[in-house]
Amino acid sequence: AQSVTQLGSHVSVSEGALVLLRCNYSSSVPPYLFWYVQYPNQGLQLLLKYTSAATLVKGINGFEAEFKKSETSFHLTKPSAHMSDAAEYFCAVIVNTGTASKLTFGTGTRLQVTL
Amino acid sequence: EPEVTQTPSHQVTQMGQEVILRCVPISNHLYFYWYRQILGQKVEFLVSFYNNEISEKSEIFDDQFSVERPDGSNFTLKIRSTKLEDSAMYFCASKVGLALNEQFFGPGTRLTVL
Numbered sequence: 001a002q003s004v005t006q007l008g009s010h011v012s013v014s015e016g017a018l019v020l021l022r023c024n025y026s027s028s029v030p031p032y033l034f035w036y037v038q039y040p041n042q043g044l045q046l047l048l049k050y051t052s053a054a055t056l057v058k059g060i061n062g063f064e065a066e067f068k069k070s071e072t073s074f075h076l077t078k079p080s081a082h083m084s085d086a087a088e089y090f091c092a093v094i095v096n097t098g099t100a101s102k103l104t105f106g107t108g109t110r111l112q113v114t115l
Numbered sequence: 116e117p118e119v120t121q122t123p124s125h126q127v128t129q130m131g132q133e134v135i136l137r138c139v140p141i142s143n144h145l146y147f148y149w150y151r152q153i154l155g156q157k158v159e160f161l162v163s164f165y166n167n168e169i170s171e172k173s174e175i176f177d178d179q180f181s182v183e184r185p186d187g188s189n190f191t192l193k194i195r196s197t198k199l200e201d202s203a204m205y206f207c208a209s210k211v212g213l214a215l216n217e218q219f220f221g222p223g224t225r226l227t228v229l
Contacts, residue, residue, distance in 0.1 A: 036220075043119070043206060043220035044158070090158060102148065102171060103218060105158040 002027040002093045004074075006106035014114050019063075019078040021109045023091030026072065032094040033074045034103065035065055039087045047089075050074060061085070086113045117141040119221035121207050127227045128197055136192045136224045138207030147190045148208040148218060149182065151175070158206065164190065197228045 007022040025031050035047040048059025055067040065076045076089060091106040120139045128134050140147050149161040163170040164182055172180075181193045190209075194201055204225050208218040 041222070043121075043222040044208075045220070046217050049217070092158075102160040102163055103150075103158075104160065105150075107157045 002029075002031055003104060004033070004091045004093050004106040006091050006109050008109050009107065010110045010112065012112040012114060013081045015083055016080050019076070019081045019085065019111065021076040021089050021091075021111065023065075023074045023076065023106060024072050025074060025091075025093055027093065033065075033067065034092040034094070035059065035063070035074075035076050036090045036092060036105075037061075037087045038090065038108075044090065047076070081111075081113045083113050083115075086111055119207055119209055119219050121205075121221035121224050123224060124222065125225045125227070127229065130199055130228055131196050134194050134197055134226065136194075136205050136207075136226070138190045138192070138209075138221055139188055140190055140207065140209030141211070141219055142188070144209035144211050144219070146170075146210045146212070146218075147182075147184070148210075149192045150206045150208065150220075151203040152206065152223075153200075153203045161192070161205075194226075197226075199228050202226055202228045 003026045005024045030052055033050040036044040037047050038044050047063050048057045050057050050067045058064045063078045065074050067074050088108050088110050090108045092103045094101045122137045147164040150158050152158045160173050162172040162176045179195045183191050204223045206223045207221040210216045210218045
């Protein structure tokens with residue numbers, strides 16, 4: 001069964017520093033992977049998705065993620081953190097069990113950005 | 116920009132009471148979902164709904180839960196007899212079509228069972 005594991009429940013970076021949020025997947029078939037962001041008191045917003053096209057995926061707000069099959073990873077990065085990036089980030093994988101395609105989420109990583 | 120809406124934002128209820136959580140998906144979307152997130156835990160799939168019937172449900176979605184699309188715009192989650200462990204944030208999501216389309220999430224309803 002497909003699953004994702006997020007390493008680090010809390011990550012703190014300084015404003016302007018590199019953001020790296022880790023996600024590893026487990027899948028017996030080529031996975032479809034997603035990163036979602038949740039700002040306080042809001043729903044989940046899609047940052048980017050990997051659907052077996054380019055391995056380097058660019059998303060919104062300057063985020064990108066690289067699919068590495070050899071490492072079973074899909075880490076999220078941003079070259080320079082901004083205060084507005086403080087949020088909870090979720091890695092997710094689609095489990096194709098018919099047309100509905102439910103999402104299976106990781107446990108989330110809370111990103112703190114300090115001055 | 117179209118968005119998924121959910122009401123209420125916060126619901127407090129007594130154990131054993133029925134609650135109905137409401138969602139208005141994006142109007143041209145065909146697939147609907149409920150997920151929940153217990154405080155401090157991961158977001159978990161509850162149920163998917165398509166063509167006026169449940170497509171799939173998780174082990175969590177037992178006989179106490181039901182979903183309905185009563186009028187072509189609303190999508191509801193009913194919990195018949197709430198338990199303390201039902202306290203969670205409940206997210207509704209919808210997507211326009213098959214497989215890899217983005218699921219758009221609502222802001223959630225925080226359910227507190229006392």
